[in-house]
Structure formats: C-alpha cells, structure tokens
Amino acid sequence: MKLKEAHNEFIGAWGSLGSSWGVNRTMAQIHALLLVSIEPLSAEDIMEKLNISRGNVNMNVRTLIDWGLADKRFVTGERKEFFVAGKDVWGMAKQVARERKKRELEPLQRTLEKLKLDKVNTPEEKEFQSLVKELGQFADSADGLLGKFINSKKNWIFKLASKL
Amino acid sequence: MKLKEAHNEFIGAWGSLGSSWGVNRTMAQIHALLLVSIEPLSAEDIMEKLNISRGNVNMNVRTLIDWGLADKRFVTGERKEFFVAGKDVWGMAKQVARERKKRELEPLQRTLEKLKLDKVNTPEEKEFQSLVKELGQFADSADGLLGKFINSKKNWIFKLASKL
DNA sequence: TTATAGTTTCAGTAATTATTGAAACTAAAA
DNA sequence: TTTTAGTTTCAATAATTACTGAAACTATAA
Known part of the structure; x- marks a missing residue:
C-alpha cells in the first residue's frame, strides 16, 4: 500500500470510527489528518484536503484543542495559524x-x-x-x-x- | 422523593445518558422502565408509559434482547409477550x-x-x-x-x- | 376454515445533528 | 486612519438518525 492511499484509508476509518466513539466524523477526520501530517497544517490546508468549509474546520479544530488532542502552532514568517496533533x-x-x-x-x-x-x-x-x-x-x-x-x-x- | 417521581427521573436520566453511551434514547428509556418494574411489561404497557408507538417499542425491545439486556417472558394465562430486564x-x-x-x-x-x-x-x-x-x-x-x-x-x- | 389477538416490517415523516457560506469581527501593516 | 489577511460566529440548509402508523404477517381459538 502506498503512503497516500494508507493516509486516506486511515483518515476515512478514523472518521467513521469517530461516530461510534462519540466524536463527529469531521472532527475525527481532521484529527487523523493532523496525526499523519509531519508538517503543521493551516485551516486552508485542512479545508482543501478534506473538502470542508472554513466554519466547519474552525469549529472542529477548536473542539480538538479543547479536548487536548491538537495545538495551535505559529510558524515563523507566517501570519496564519497552523495546527498539529499530539503524536503520543x-x-x-x-x-x-x-x-x-x-x-x-x-x-x-x-x-x-x-x-x-x-x-x-x-x-x-x-x-x-x-x-x-x-x-x-x-x-x-x-x-x-x-x-x-x-x-x-x-x-x-x-x-x-x-x-x- | 416519591417512588413514582424517582422512577420518572431515573427513566429520563437513563434516556438522556443513553445517547452519550451510544444507545438511542428510546431504547435506554425502555430499559430503564423495565429495570424499575417488578412486574414484566407488555408492549402495550411500554407504549402507554413512554408514549411511543408500537413499532418503536418492538424495534427497541428487540435490540435490548439482542444486547442481552432484556428477555421475553410468557405469563401464564396471557397470550401476549411480556418483557423483563436483567436486574443484575x-x-x-x-x-x-x-x-x-x-x-x-x-x-x-x-x-x-x-x-x-x-x-x-x-x-x-x-x-x-x-x-x-x-x-x-x-x-x-x-x-x-x-x-x-x-x-x-x-x-x-x-x-x-x-x-x- | 375463518375470526381474532398479537407481532413485525417498512415507507414516509419528524426530530436531531452537522455543515455551509457569508457577514461580523480582530489584528497587523501600509 | 484605511487596507488587508485572517478568524469566528451563526442563521439557513443538508444529512443523518429515529419514530410513527398502517399494512402484512403469524399463531391460536372458535
């Protein structure tokens, strides 16, 4: 299995598992995406890769941060916010x-x-x-x-x- | 607190808790109702007490039985089915x-x-x-x-x- | 058999929950 | 200041999930 393919599988699976774990699908997918990304991602990156709206990204990223599953990260030279998931x-x-x-x-x-x-x-x-x-x-x-x-x-x- | 009142509280609470436990509200309420009833209840009893339709009772009772949380019980002299919840x-x-x-x-x-x-x-x-x-x-x-x-x-x- | 009592299924509908998209907001830079 | 880049909120809408009610079915009794 290629990495991209495995990533997609993983994101999809994490998303559909999310629902039975009491987490909504998008939140779980964003989490999965952050987990497999080495680089921090911006709201735009997430919007693109998962095909979801800005508002949706914003709300679910905030919830991930509340749950302690993701963090904001400021990248030097960039004005926008980036996000990472704890890999532990x-x-x-x-x-x-x-x-x-x-x-x-x-x-x-x-x-x-x-x-x-x-x-x-x-x-x-x-x-x-x-x-x-x-x-x-x-x-x-x-x-x-x-x-x-x-x-x-x-x-x-x-x-x-x-x-x- | 009076018994009736406590029963209702319990049924309501069990129902709303159900959702966060991954069980739908009606199923959880039926379960709670059976738990607090000493006597086995018929589909009709359940319909009345919870104000829900026959179909809904039937489906959710079946799921409770599948999950091993309730059992059918035949009462002598009665033709219809009665249900009880395991109290353990x-x-x-x-x-x-x-x-x-x-x-x-x-x-x-x-x-x-x-x-x-x-x-x-x-x-x-x-x-x-x-x-x-x-x-x-x-x-x-x-x-x-x-x-x-x-x-x-x-x-x-x-x-x-x-x-x- | 036919009537009667009871159970199950399921298409349609209602209720709930998630998502969008645009407007309001905030803050840095020109 | 005003402009620009970015974030947040939220009413409207879409998607999902649960519920109803009536029809089909099953089993017992007359």
Whole structure:
C-alpha cells in the first residue's frame, strides 16, 4: 500500500470510527489528518484536503484543542495559524478517557446521587433503592479505575493487562 | 422523593445518558422502565408509559434482547409477550462492554491491520508506520483488558480498583 | 376454515445533528 | 486612519438518525 492511499484509508476509518466513539466524523477526520501530517497544517490546508468549509474546520479544530488532542502552532514568517496533533498515542487515549469520563460517567453519578426516596417500605421501593445503590457502586468503581488510568504513566495499561 | 417521581427521573436520566453511551434514547428509556418494574411489561404497557408507538417499542425491545439486556417472558394465562430486564448491574455492564468492544474496538483493530505500507523509507513513512503500530498495540491491550472484564466474575472490578 | 389477538416490517415523516457560506469581527501593516 | 489577511460566529440548509402508523404477517381459538 502506498503512503497516500494508507493516509486516506486511515483518515476515512478514523472518521467513521469517530461516530461510534462519540466524536463527529469531521472532527475525527481532521484529527487523523493532523496525526499523519509531519508538517503543521493551516485551516486552508485542512479545508482543501478534506473538502470542508472554513466554519466547519474552525469549529472542529477548536473542539480538538479543547479536548487536548491538537495545538495551535505559529510558524515563523507566517501570519496564519497552523495546527498539529499530539503524536503520543498514550496521551491521546488519556485525553479521550478524560472527556468520556466527564461526559458519560459523571452525569450518571450526579443523577444517581439525587435519587433518594423519602421512605423505603414496599418491595418496589426496596428494589429501586438497591438498583440505584448498585449502579452507584459500579459507577464509582469505574470512575476510580478511569481516574487511575488518566493519571497513570505510559505503559500502565500494558502492565495491567499482563498482570491479569 | 416519591417512588413514582424517582422512577420518572431515573427513566429520563437513563434516556438522556443513553445517547452519550451510544444507545438511542428510546431504547435506554425502555430499559430503564423495565429495570424499575417488578412486574414484566407488555408492549402495550411500554407504549402507554413512554408514549411511543408500537413499532418503536418492538424495534427497541428487540435490540435490548439482542444486547442481552432484556428477555421475553410468557405469563401464564396471557397470550401476549411480556418483557423483563436483567436486574443484575454487573451482568448489564458486561453486556454493554461486550457490545462496545464489538462496535468500537474491533473495527479499529481490523482497519489498522490492513494499513501495511509497501516500503518504509522516508521519514513520513516511518512516522506513519510507527503511529499505526502504536495504535495497534494500544487497541490490543484495551481489547485484552475488556475481554478479561467481560469474562470476569462479579466484583472483579472492585478488586481491581482496590488493587491499584 | 375463518375470526381474532398479537407481532413485525417498512415507507414516509419528524426530530436531531452537522455543515455551509457569508457577514461580523480582530489584528497587523501600509 | 484605511487596507488587508485572517478568524469566528451563526442563521439557513443538508444529512443523518429515529419514530410513527398502517399494512402484512403469524399463531391460536372458535
């Protein structure tokens, strides 16, 4: 496979995977494009290569920056902004985990927290209470585990995987 | 908080959380409704309580069954089908993990597998190759870890979380 | 058989989410 | 200042995804 071809495959795949990972297609494609580019790219470069509008590039690049997956880069002698993606897969995975923890796990925990019944007498009330409690315990463990992951050093996951 | 109120909160929350968990809102709401019901519910019960159409109930209940999150239940003396959700949070989490592994991780692994370059000479080619390799290693570890989780016994996650 | 109760499918429609493109904005340089 | 290069925002529109409702189907009972 030629490099160009592989790049395109990769960008396409990353884009369509993005949707199942909770990231929109364009954002994922821009990320992929930045990942495979050695040189920083300008908004225009991205517009051209992916055939998308300036507004779209702007919004999604901003989100990538918010997620910590890309950075602005000023190139000497150039007035416009350029962008690069962090090439460190480990750091990338941690950033994604951090975002998902925030968007998926934490709202669940907050909601469960609120669901306290006035009284717990009937079997239905008891069952509900224990459901909420179990879900809460589970969410807390998952949260703790993700937290460890996010603050871990490189290779943690490898070590962990081999330890089990 | 009254039981009814708590039920509604829970159903609403589970539904809106569903979307960020990659499950559509109705499917998540049906799941929540079944979770809080002691009695098995018929398609009609679900239609009424959630104000949705028969077709919608049917499709989403089927998906819940496919995911292993709900089961058909025949009630003696009744001709129609009733549905229940597994109340075991642990089993539920494993099912969700299994689905997400299938939908999110495995396609990534398959794609990365294909991205082999003919030759690796230029710095760009080298960088691309190492990116793909790193992603692959990472995906494999994550896959392994999830696999362990899916086949694990209850409390594995608690033990794991406390071990770290 | 035919009637009846219940389930499934799917074309059309509605709701949601992503994208465009042009106008408003900001800042550097002439 | 004014001009020019570049960035950001957002209303309008397109694309995607979910839902409805009615018709087709299946199975039991009269």
